[in-house]
Amino acid sequence: MPRWGMVIDVKRCIACWGCTIACKEEHFLPPGVFFNRVLIGETGKFPTSSKLIYPILCNHCEDAACVEACPTGATYVREDGIVAIDESKCVGCRACMIACPYQQRTYYDEKAKNQEYFPGQGKTEMEVIGEKLYPFTLGTVIKCNFCSERIDDGMKKGLTPGKDEDATPACVNICPVGARVFGDLDDPNSEINRLIMEKKGKQLRKEFGTEPAVYYID
Amino acid sequence: MNDNHQNLVETMFPSDGSGIKPYEWMISPTRQRQWIDDKGVFLWLAFFFSEIGAGMYFMSLFYSFRPGIVIGWLITLVLGGIIHMLYLGNPKRAWRMLMRPNTSELSRGIWIIGVFAVLGFLQIIIPGGFNMVFNFIMGILCLLIISHGFATMNVIRALPAWSSTIVLPLSLISGIWVGQQLLQFVFVLSGNSAMVSGMEVWSATFFLIYFLCIGLYAWGTWHMSDVAKMSIRKMLEGDLKRITLIGVGVLAVLVPLIFTLIMWGGNTNGFLVFLRLASVLAGDLAIRYLIMKTAVYNPLL
Numbered sequence: 001m002p003r004w005g006m007v008i009d010v011k012r013c014i015a016c017w018g019c020t021i022a023c024k025e026e027h028f029l030p031p032g033v034f035f036n037r038v039l040i041g042e043t044g045k046f047p048t049s050s051k052l053i054y055p056i057l058c059n060h061c062e063d064a065a066c067v068e069a070c071p072t073g074a075t076y077v078r079e080d081g082i083v084a085i086d087e088s089k090c091v092g093c094r095a096c097m098i099a100c101p102y103q104q105r106t107y108y109d110e111k112a113k114n115q116e117y118f119p120g121q122g123k124t125e126m127e128v129i130g131e132k133l134y135p136f137t138l139g140t141v142i143k144c145n146f147c148s149e150r151i152d153d154g155m156k157k158g159l160t161p162g163k164d165e166d167a168t169p170a171c172v173n174i175c176p177v178g179a180r181v182f183g184d185l186d187d188p189n190s191e192i193n194r195l196i197m198e199k200k201g202k203q204l205r206k207e208f209g210t211e212p213a214v215y216y217i218d
Numbered sequence: 219m220n221d222n223h224q225n226l227v228e229t230m231f232p233s234d235g236s237g238i239k240p241y242e243w244m245i246s247p248t249r250q251r252q253w254i255d256d257k258g259v260f261l262w263l264a265f266f267f268s269e270i271g272a273g274m275y276f277m278s279l280f281y282s283f284r285p286g287i288v289i290g291w292l293i294t295l296v297l298g299g300i301i302h303m304l305y306l307g308n309p310k311r312a313w314r315m316l317m318r319p320n321t322s323e324l325s326r327g328i329w330i331i332g333v334f335a336v337l338g339f340l341q342i343i344i345p346g347g348f349n350m351v352f353n354f355i356m357g358i359l360c361l362l363i364i365s366h367g368f369a370t371m372n373v374i375r376a377l378p379a380w381s382s383t384i385v386l387p388l389s390l391i392s393g394i395w396v397g398q399q400l401l402q403f404v405f406v407l408s409g410n411s412a413m414v415s416g417m418e419v420w421s422a423t424f425f426l427i428y429f430l431c432i433g434l435y436a437w438g439t440w441h442m443s444d445v446a447k448m449s450i451r452k453m454l455e456g457d458l459k460r461i462t463l464i465g466v467g468v469l470a471v472l473v474p475l476i477f478t479l480i481m482w483g484g485n486t487n488g489f490l491v492f493l494r495l496a497s498v499l500a501g502d503l504a505i506r507y508l509i510m511k512t513a514v515y516n517p518l519l
Contacts, residue, residue: 034243041245041519052519056244065376071325072314089314092307094252095324101376103244103515107252109307139307204518208375 002184003081005213007195012179019171026170028130031115035144058104058144059212069099090140101208105143108136247514254510260305265367268298273397276360282348291338327366334359364393377513379449388431395424399495406488415484452512465504473497
């Protein structure tokens with residue numbers, strides 16, 4: 001069984017927000033809800049300051065703090081390493097949201113559901129379709145799932161996640177500069193492992209000991 | 219900008235700062251919101267009532283005082299329990315919170331409260347309920363419930379202000395102190411002046427420990443890390459400054475100190491006991507509110 005992971009080359013990222021938008025489109029996310037973000041910060045002081053651009057998403061940690069905190073078992077780690085949520089078990093206590101050091105979870109409540117992209121003009125056709133195609137359950141927590149529907153469907157068709165677009169997360173497909181690479185962390189010959197080894201991939205906030213599956217290289 | 223555009227901007231990025239700006243998220247220390255803002259206040263109140271109820275139950279055990287136990291049991295389960303349910307997104311699934319005691323602190327807490335509910339009920343209805351074994355078990359359960367809220371917060375490594383080592387002692391003493399104050403007031407209402415007077419030694423002792431724990435929490439958090447220091451700074455800024463000064467400085471510390479000194483040596487007065495209780499309740503709520511409101515995450519970059 002593979003363990004899915006992602007490598008993000010921060011030197012390549014141009015902060016075009018393609019991943020953020022593709023993700024919103026893929027999951028029909030309402031306004032204010034993001035599974036993918038691009039953080040832009042600065043380090044140092046002029047004239048030696050440098051800009052930091054970090055695309056952020058759920059890290060699908062091996063030892064996930066959210067899984068530990070969840071009192072119902074709604075949040076769990078799948079065999080392929082994807083941290084998933086069984087919304088039928090989620091009680092909406094938000095312990096997972098509090099526990100996540102990366103703050104990549106969102107509580108889906110009436111406020112989030114009722115938001116319109118064009119306030120006062122009703123929901124667009126796209127938003128209405130989205131609620132039917134990709135329904136979220138009120139009072140539960142939602143987050144990035146590495147586009148597990150695409151991965152699962154693609155694998156059933158014999159496709160390889162990370163190589164075939166139909167089996168690869170939307171944020172990886174959309175990236176115009178190829179900053180994102182998706183693949184199997186357990187396969188020593190995979191592209192993702194080669195990049196981690198060669199470019200000394202770093203995990204974000206490794207000190208929390210959650211063993212993230214998202215690596216950053218520069 | 220026309221009204222629609224204005225609405226759109228306001229929807230995406232409300233002026234209260236609660237909107238998510240994806241590029242600013244977690245760039246600087248970010249305050250936790252889920253367990254204090256909006257419906258999060260229910261959790262703050264739920265922890266408070268569960269813990270002071272258990273504190274009252276705990277103190278009542280030392281006096282084998284059945285009305286105190288009944289009131290403590292009811293506060294913990296009815297007030298604490300109902301408010302806790304109001305917080306949950308799907309309260310009908312609350313039973314599922316019993317499923318993960320091996321990893322989840324929240325789940326362990328639900329088990330403890332469940333056992334407390336059953337054994338407490340038995341202790342209330344059984345005539346010989348105040349025996350040594352029963353009291354010991356219930357005492358332990360009370361202490362676990364008192365520390366449950368802050369223990370749940372304490373295990374969250376990402377929030378330095380909550381993972382301070384003094385959080386648990388502060389939580390324990392605050393539950394016991396407020397519970398003791400409630401019990402003393404119940405004794406006032408029952409007209410048992412000897413008991414009210416006798417309890418004053420406990421009042422002075424618990425207040426002193428409580429005061430020391432508040433000081434140690436502030437000092438320890440300040441010196442813990444830059445992010446933890448920011449939590450203490452936030453307590454002294456904006457609207458929270460007023461809550462810190464009035465809620466903590468005056469109601470949690472100054473007023474109880476003055477009344478404790480006035481009643482020093484057991485010269486108790488029912489009205490002063492009531493005033494001190496009101497002050498202690500408001501002060502303890504303020505402390506808990508501030509600790510929950512000012513917890514900030516380490517930035518990601």
